[in-house]
Amino acid sequence: MQQQKFLQLIDKYLNGEASAEEEQLLLNFFESFQSDSEWDESALGIKKQLEDKMLNRLQQAVQKSKSQSHPKMGRLFTLRNIAAAIALLAVIGVGGYYYILKPAKQLLASKNKSAVKHDVNPGNNKAILTLENGEQVILDSARIGTLAKKGKISINKTKDGQLVYTATHEDNATANDPIVYNTISTPKGGQYQVILPDGTRVWLNAASSLKFPTAFTGNQRRVELLGEAYFEVTKNALKPFTVKVNDMQVKVLGTHFNIMAYSDEIAMKTTLLEGSVQLNRGGAGNLLKPGQQGVVKGNNIQVMDVDVDAAIAWKNGFFEFKRASLQDIMKQLSRWYDTEVVYEGKIPDDEFVGKIERNVKLSQVLRILELNHVHFKIENKKITVTP
Incomplete structure (x- = not known):
């Protein structure tokens, strides 16, 4: 033939x-x-x-x-x-x-x-929310509605499995205000979605965690990630959004991207769907365009064109x-x-x-x-x- x-x-x-x-x-x-x-x-x-x-x-x-x-x-x-x-x-x-x-x-x-x-059944929506005082809330069994309220911050669980942070008068927050951190963690077999105080949406994959302030004060928005997450960042030119992953930082203004950084993987991968992101590690920096993926392995950052649908298939x-x-x-x-x-x-x-x-x-x-x-x-x- x-x-x-x-x-x-x-x-x-x-x-x-x-x-x-x-x-x-x-x-x-x-x-x-x-x-x-x-x-x-x-x-x-x-x-x-x-x-x-x-x-x-x-x-x-x-x-x-x-x-x-x-x-x-x-x-x-x-x-x-x-x-x-x-x-x-x-x-x-x-x-x-x-x-x-x-x-x-x-x-x-x-x-x-x-x-x-x-x-074995597939995973589902389950996670643990750790408040600033160390109290833990098991989200999959928590009631729908308001879980906690402190000062300007209200934390709510929706019926479709979202954790929503609502901040009143956040624009009046200053760098002098105390920074209070919460952490949402998914176990193996779990996933969850959280809406941060600025409206940014984050989807956490299994065996992942996100540490974030309950209000973004000052002139920056900064969170820390372990594992894998997909971000849809609310645009705010006055407050760049930064994701810290081990010793790498992903800096954006408003964009859609996925970060995969499990400890048992040989490389960290950041995949950009929309907007632009800046990858920084040590003295190295690379700017990603939509449809590109930055692969951090060792001290090198490699940028390549990829199928973005494959990178976020887990989210879908x-x-x-x-x-x-x-x-x-x-x-x-x-x-x-x-x-x-x-x-x-x-x-x-x-x-x-x-x-x-x-x-x-x-x-x-x-x-x-x-x-x-x-x-x-x-x-x-x-x-x-x-x-």
């Missing part, structure tokens, strides 16, 4: 126009794709270049589906196992989802359910992976499902691309991963990963 003919065939398949014979031809080709010894470079070109073209076709199909109803389970595939990629592209059927190819559906149905002894209720390793995926699952992850044996170094909803049980996510030749066992909130 020539390279151009193959790419045309995969396009037909993704558009639902391939015949049964063409689907079988495609699967036969994918099987040969896995073996370097059977690769005909004179006809098909350099294997890595074709793989990149295939990935581009598949990513376009995923992007196209964003404007449609989303399947409950999602679709996920590895770059090395392209046969699984095609099997796992999901389309909407009446009343739910289905896999395009019967072999994948049969494989999913035949999984040994005994591997799941204790399934999805896991979205772009060439993610299995270990990267398991870190996200561990935080969201509040589980421990252990590895046994040699784990494949495949890279995964795909999108899965975050509101399904853990076993459903793992079954999708298992179609890519990885195996899991869930017991007492511990995931054991094996080849």
